Structures are given as structure tokens and as C-alpha cells.
Amino acid sequence: MSEQITRAEFEVMDVLWAESPLAASDVAEKLAEHTSWSLKTVKTLLSRLTEKGVVAYEPDGRRYLYRPILARADYAQSATSRLADQLFGGRAAPLVAHLAEQRGLSRDDIKDLEALLKELKRDGE
Amino acid sequence: MSEQITRAEFEVMDVLWAESPLAASDVAEKLAEHTSWSLKTVKTLLSRLTEKGVVAYEPDGRRYLYRPILARADYAQSATSRLADQLFGGRAAPLVAHLAEQRGLSRDDIKDLEALLKELKRDGE
């Protein structure tokens, strides 16, 4: 269902995922911290996102407040799946292996993963 | 360094990663198994990939043989990292959690991951 979200659009979504609803100017302000996009640009991106059905807006006086429809977790899941399918035949282990190889996993990462695995094993039985 | 590889370009790379060097017609033939791209399309994609510096070619009679310069593992690593950074703050565990939640992990996946973790722990000490 959900159409492609582009890089620029993702940045906007990420702001909305962190806090919503927000007016276009608020989104632009947050984005200004790490981009140099004009308010116009941000508004265009918001329009495209609403066209794509992943952001909704409601009137608030003479402006709109925007909020995500697509949840971050859903987006994360589909993006992760796509990557796993494309590159690793859908398997998780080689994916983690690549992450580990490139940057190493912290002790905490390993602990989290172990806990996760334990839980998965319990569920699987 | 490596520029963006698009979806269509990735399909071409995937063929070359599986077997190389190949002539354009061979690549097109393999791709025909799951796409309906014309030979022309495939050639355009190969040209763009060589422009991007991720594919090299050598003359072979009156045609070229293409081979990947960018290794599959390198691409996989950078794509995986990008995803992890974008969506999971660079952490592996939540990434795996998402994969697991959506599709479950097979017993083999879990075994592989456990082995990988054991190894990582050993290395870390």
C-alpha cells in the first residue's frame, strides 16, 4: 500500500514521529537544526506525504497541524524486511553479522540480542 | 564514495554479483527471468553503473564484459548501516527485533545468531 518515502520525506516523517501534531513551521524549525531547507520546501514535502497517505492534517485556525498516519514501527519493519530480503535472503543472522563486522556490537547490544533470542526461543516452543 | 544505486541498478548488480564477468546480453537474459526489461534498458543501466564507478568493463571482441567493482558485501554493509542508523540509532537488537516480530525467526536463524553472539563475545574479551 504505502508508496515510496524518499530521503527528504523521511526526514520530515522523522520529525513528526518524534512529536506530533505539528504545524509546517514547527516541522521546518526542527529540520533547520540539521538541514537548510526553506519553509517552502518543507511544505512541499508535507503535501507530498499527505498525497501519499502517510501523513494526515487537521485545521488549526488558519493553518494545519500534521501528524503521521504511517507509524514509525511499521515503516521500520517494512524497510528492514526489504533489506533483509534483498541482501540476505530474508535471514537475520547475516544481517547482524554485517552490522557487527563493520562497527562491532557493544556489550549492551549483545546483551539485548541474547535476551531477545531467549524470548524468541521460549515463544517458539 | 559510492553513489546511490537505484532499485533497477541493484537488480543488475545482483546478477553480476552472482556471476561475472558477463556481457550485456547475458545480464539481460538473466534479468529476463524476473523482469521484462529490454536489452536497451539493461545496457543503459550498465552504463550508469560504470559511470558511478561500481562496475568495470573490459573489451571482449566487439563487446564488453562487465564485472562489479563494488563488492556485494560492501554494499550490504553500507546499506545495513544506513538502515540501522536511520531507524534504530545504530543498534542491532531493535533491528533484529523488528525482523523477528514481523516474520519470526526460524530455529536456524536463532541458532546462527547464538553462534554469532558467542563468537562476538569471545572476540570482545
Add this chain to the structure above:
DNA sequence: GTCTTTAGACTACGCTTGTAGTCAGATCGA
């Protein structure tokens, strides 16, 4: 009540991407 500001609507424009088409030279088959 006019002037300025601010919001959204609509438009723009060059670059990238997906998907080819045309042209010209080399080669092959007869």
C-alpha cells in the same frame, strides 16, 4: 480600514530514474 505578515495552493525547474529508441560501425552469412 490599510499595510504587512503568514498560511496554504499552485507552479516551476533542473536532476535522477525507469524504460527505451536511433544511429553507426563491425561482423557474419551467403
Add this chain to the structure above:
DNA sequence: TCGATCTGACTACAAGCGTAGTCTAAAGAC
């Protein structure tokens, strides 16, 4: 040797994307 064929080089073109600009109506400043 002469056309058919195959290859690469170059060109095309619409849709998507990054990045705004203009137009217009409403609201606030005085």
C-alpha cells in the same frame, strides 16, 4: 561484397524528487 545482425554510443522522454518561487486570502499591527 552486400545486406542482416549485433554491439556500443548517444539521445529521448515522462514521472519522481529536491528545492524552491509566486499568488492569494486571512489575520494581526496601528
